[in-house]
Amino acid sequence: MSKSIFYHAGCPVCISVEYDIVNLIGSNNVEIVNIGENKSRIPEAEAAGVKSVPALVTSNGNALHINFGASMADVKA
Amino acid sequence: MSKSIFYHAGCPVCISVEYDIVNLIGSNNVEIVNIGENKSRIPEAEAAGVKSVPALVTSNGNALHINFGASMADVKA
Numbered sequence: 209m210s211k212s213i214f215y216h217a218g219c220p221v222c223i224s225v226e227y228d229i230v231n232l233i234g235s236n237n238v239e240i241v242n243i244g245e246n247k248s249r250i251p252e253a254e255a256a257g258v259k260s261v262p263a264l265v266t267s268n269g270n271a272l273h274i275n276f277g278a279s280m281a282d283v284k285a
Numbered sequence: 286m287s288k289s290i291f292y293h294a295g296c297p298v299c300i301s302v303e304y305d306i307v308n309l310i311g312s313n314n315v316e317i318v319n320i321g322e323n324k325s326r327i328p329e330a331e332a333a334g335v336k337s338v339p340a341l342v343t344s345n346g347n348a349l350h351i352n353f354g355a356s357m358a359d360v361k362a
Contacts, residue, residue, distance in 0.1 A: 212309065228343050232289065233309045266305050274349050 210267040211237055215253045217244035221277035222262040229264060229274070238264070243283055254280060287344040288314055292330045294321035298354035299339040306341060306351070315341070321360055331357060 214229055216222030229238060243250050243261065253263070257271035260279050264272045291306055293299035306315060320327050320338065330340070334348035337356045341349045 224347070225349060228345075228347050228349060231345075232314075232341075232343065237309075264309075266309065268305075268308075270301070270305050272302060272305060272351050273353075274351050276350075 211239050212267055213239045213241055213253075213256075213265045214262065215241050215243050215249075215258055215265070216262040217278050217283045218242055219244075219261070219277040221275050225262040225274050225277075229262075247284070250280070250284065288316050289344055290316045290318055290333075290342045291339065292318050292320050292326075292335055292342070293339040294355050294360045295319055296321075296338070296354040298352050302339040302351050302354075306339075324361070327357070327361065 212233065214226060216226055226240060241249050243253055256265045256269065258265065258280065260273055261277050261283060262274050264274060266272065291303060293303055303317060318326050320330055333342045333346065335342065335357065337350055338354050338360060339351050341351060343349065
Protein backbone atom coordinates (compact mmCIF):
# COMPACT_ATOMS: atom_id res chain seq x y z
CA MET A 209 0.00 0.00 0.00
CA SER A 210 1.33 3.43 -0.84
CA LYS A 211 1.45 5.98 1.94
CA SER A 212 -1.10 8.60 2.78
CA ILE A 213 0.21 12.17 2.86
CA PHE A 214 -0.62 14.54 5.70
CA TYR A 215 -0.32 18.20 4.70
CA HIS A 216 -0.09 20.81 7.42
CA ALA A 217 1.34 24.26 8.01
CA GLY A 218 2.60 24.10 11.56
CA CYS A 219 -0.47 25.69 13.13
CA PRO A 220 -1.65 24.47 16.55
CA VAL A 221 -4.69 22.72 15.05
CA CYS A 222 -2.36 21.03 12.53
CA ILE A 223 0.00 19.72 15.19
CA SER A 224 -2.80 18.33 17.32
CA VAL A 225 -4.37 16.55 14.35
CA GLU A 226 -0.97 15.28 13.19
CA TYR A 227 -0.51 13.60 16.56
CA ASP A 228 -3.91 11.93 16.28
CA ILE A 229 -3.37 10.78 12.70
CA VAL A 230 0.03 9.28 13.44
CA ASN A 231 -1.50 7.52 16.44
CA LEU A 232 -4.39 6.18 14.36
CA ILE A 233 -2.64 4.97 11.24
CA GLY A 234 1.01 4.67 12.30
CA SER A 235 3.97 6.84 11.37
CA ASN A 236 5.12 4.29 8.79
CA ASN A 237 1.92 4.73 6.82
CA VAL A 238 1.91 8.48 6.43
CA GLU A 239 4.26 11.08 5.02
CA ILE A 240 4.12 14.38 6.90
CA VAL A 241 4.57 17.49 4.73
CA ASN A 242 4.70 21.03 6.12
CA ILE A 243 3.59 23.16 3.17
CA GLY A 244 4.12 26.31 5.22
CA GLU A 245 7.86 25.60 5.19
CA ASN A 246 8.00 23.58 1.97
CA LYS A 247 5.96 25.70 -0.42
CA SER A 248 7.15 23.73 -3.46
CA ARG A 249 4.73 20.99 -2.41
CA ILE A 250 1.69 23.31 -2.45
CA PRO A 251 0.78 22.66 -6.13
CA GLU A 252 0.78 18.91 -5.55
CA ALA A 253 -1.50 19.34 -2.52
CA GLU A 254 -3.88 21.58 -4.45
CA ALA A 255 -3.93 19.10 -7.34
CA ALA A 256 -4.98 16.42 -4.84
CA GLY A 257 -7.92 18.59 -3.82
CA VAL A 258 -6.57 20.06 -0.60
CA LYS A 259 -8.46 23.28 0.22
CA SER A 260 -7.28 23.82 3.78
CA VAL A 261 -4.87 22.33 6.28
CA PRO A 262 -4.57 20.03 8.05
CA ALA A 263 -5.58 17.53 5.39
CA LEU A 264 -4.86 13.88 4.72
CA VAL A 265 -4.67 12.63 1.14
CA THR A 266 -5.27 8.90 1.21
CA SER A 267 -3.35 6.41 -0.92
CA ASN A 268 -6.40 6.16 -3.19
CA GLY A 269 -6.36 9.90 -3.74
CA ASN A 270 -9.16 11.22 -1.53
CA ALA A 271 -8.56 14.52 0.26
CA LEU A 272 -9.82 14.42 3.86
CA HIS A 273 -9.95 17.87 5.47
CA ILE A 274 -9.64 17.34 9.21
CA ASN A 275 -10.84 20.15 11.45
CA PHE A 276 -9.64 23.52 10.21
CA GLY A 277 -6.32 25.23 10.71
CA ALA A 278 -5.76 27.49 7.72
CA SER A 279 -6.93 27.94 4.14
CA MET A 280 -4.54 27.40 1.25
CA ALA A 281 -4.67 31.17 0.67
CA ASP A 282 -3.40 31.67 4.23
CA VAL A 283 -0.62 29.16 3.69
CA LYS A 284 0.51 30.91 0.50
CA ALA A 285 0.44 34.38 2.07
CA MET B 286 -6.50 0.44 22.93
CA SER B 287 -10.12 1.46 23.07
CA LYS B 288 -11.85 2.03 19.78
CA SER B 289 -12.34 5.28 17.98
CA ILE B 290 -15.94 6.14 17.15
CA PHE B 291 -16.98 7.37 13.71
CA TYR B 292 -20.22 9.36 13.76
CA HIS B 293 -22.09 9.89 10.54
CA ALA B 294 -25.59 10.47 9.26
CA GLY B 295 -25.74 8.46 6.07
CA CYS B 296 -25.01 11.39 3.76
CA PRO B 297 -22.89 10.80 0.64
CA VAL B 298 -19.90 12.66 2.13
CA CYS B 299 -20.24 10.54 5.27
CA ILE B 300 -20.23 7.24 3.38
CA SER B 301 -17.20 8.20 1.32
CA VAL B 302 -15.25 9.24 4.41
CA GLU B 303 -16.37 6.13 6.30
CA TYR B 304 -14.85 4.00 3.57
CA ASP B 305 -11.55 5.89 3.80
CA ILE B 306 -11.42 5.75 7.61
CA VAL B 307 -12.11 2.01 7.73
CA ASN B 308 -9.41 1.53 5.10
CA LEU B 309 -6.93 3.65 7.06
CA ILE B 310 -7.40 2.39 10.58
CA GLY B 311 -9.12 -0.97 10.14
CA SER B 312 -12.72 -1.92 10.85
CA ASN B 313 -11.70 -3.57 14.14
CA ASN B 314 -10.46 -0.25 15.49
CA VAL B 315 -13.51 1.87 14.88
CA GLU B 316 -17.16 1.75 15.90
CA ILE B 317 -19.47 3.18 13.23
CA VAL B 318 -22.50 5.06 14.57
CA ASN B 319 -25.22 6.51 12.35
CA ILE B 320 -26.67 9.31 14.47
CA GLY B 321 -29.22 10.07 11.76
CA GLU B 322 -30.85 6.69 12.47
CA ASN B 323 -29.76 6.30 16.09
CA LYS B 324 -30.58 9.69 17.57
CA SER B 325 -30.12 8.46 21.15
CA ARG B 326 -26.36 8.64 20.54
CA ILE B 327 -26.45 12.35 19.57
CA PRO B 328 -25.91 13.66 23.14
CA GLU B 329 -22.81 11.49 23.54
CA ALA B 330 -21.43 12.77 20.23
CA GLU B 331 -22.06 16.38 21.20
CA ALA B 332 -20.44 15.81 24.59
CA ALA B 333 -17.36 14.56 22.74
CA GLY B 334 -17.23 17.83 20.81
CA VAL B 335 -18.78 16.72 17.53
CA LYS B 336 -20.13 19.79 15.68
CA SER B 337 -20.79 18.21 12.29
CA VAL B 338 -20.66 14.84 10.58
CA PRO B 339 -18.76 12.90 9.52
CA ALA B 340 -16.51 13.03 12.58
CA LEU B 341 -14.12 10.65 14.24
CA VAL B 342 -13.70 10.74 18.03
CA THR B 343 -10.34 9.18 18.83
CA SER B 344 -9.76 6.85 21.76
CA ASN B 345 -8.08 9.72 23.60
CA GLY B 346 -11.18 11.86 23.16
CA ASN B 347 -10.30 14.26 20.35
CA ALA B 348 -13.05 15.09 17.86
CA LEU B 349 -11.78 15.14 14.28
CA HIS B 350 -14.25 16.69 11.85
CA ILE B 351 -13.51 15.20 8.44
CA ASN B 352 -14.76 17.11 5.41
CA PHE B 353 -18.33 18.29 5.90
CA GLY B 354 -21.56 16.42 5.42
CA ALA B 355 -24.08 17.98 7.78
CA SER B 356 -24.24 20.06 10.94
CA MET B 357 -25.58 18.57 14.14
CA ALA B 358 -28.59 20.89 13.73
CA ASP B 359 -29.28 19.24 10.35
CA VAL B 360 -28.96 15.79 11.88
CA LYS B 361 -31.46 16.65 14.64
CA ALA B 362 -33.97 18.21 12.24
